[in-house]
Amino acid sequence: MLTGERISLTFVDVAAQPRPPDGALPDAKVTTGKDDIARAWLAEPTTRYDHGILGNKIEAGSLVIETRDGKRQTVRLKDDAVFEDLEPRLADLDRDGHDEIVVVKSYLKRGSSLAVIAERRGKYEIVAEAPPLGQPHPWLDPAGIADFTGGGTIGIALVRQPHVIGSLELWSWRDGALGKTAELPDIANHIAGTRAIDMAALADFDGDGIADIVAPSLDRSRLRVVSFAPKPREIASVPLPAKAVTNLGLVAESSGPPAIAVGLADGSLAVIRRAL
């Protein structure tokens, strides 16, 4: 937590993260859930997709889901696609009390799409996909999942082609299908060839009780704070001393919205705070 005008940091050596499960994608993040899904991770490394946007050309051929009772299920893709992602995201998209899983699925010949995985008759399977981007290599990066409009619908925010287009899109899963409901230009949440896929963060920055999104501009020279409520809009655009190059981190303030920490191209750390 940050307090007062003066920012200070404590540097603490933290224990290494646990070893990923056998068969997991290298550098995969194991996502832990609070409801019926205990853990989930990407697995079955494959080199069948010649892209390497996440730092190597090793992608996942399957997703492993470990339910609360300890049983495991595998959602395995056909040879025409991979999971081009590092972590599955758990969220109760339809508010039925059961988590769905959101992950990036990339077709070898048609590029990336957003996929929703849910349990159907006791078996997890892909239940919805956004249309793929149309050709090999165009990729998308999820930016966050929340009720971004305040209307009760859980939305999935993603950045389409964060290296060349940078369109922040809001998607929702309704009546079994994914649909795009809004978009904003000039956002980047990833640098090509890196594993930092979390260059966006969610918090209520303007105090309206609705989740907002902070992420770099497409050229990464600014941090943009944007909202989809009541319509797509920019809350702030904050110039940075150097380009953003890391994931964003949120640091609680004693009051008001959290501060935003980001590593810069000059090797320093910037902390961005809203003055109250």
Added chain:
Amino acid sequence: MKRLLLAVGVAAWAGAAQNAQAAEWRVSHVDAPARVSGIETVAGETQVNAGGLW
């Protein structure tokens, strides 16, 4: 590579803030003791990865 926890403390300092967006948002350019190579959020805590400290 070491992982560092960003929290309240007295070990480092923040440089002068610069105004941004009509003085509503302030950017503090922090001189970390080593080059910052990454930020991760682990169990809700922001961790700053900086190399060469030890």
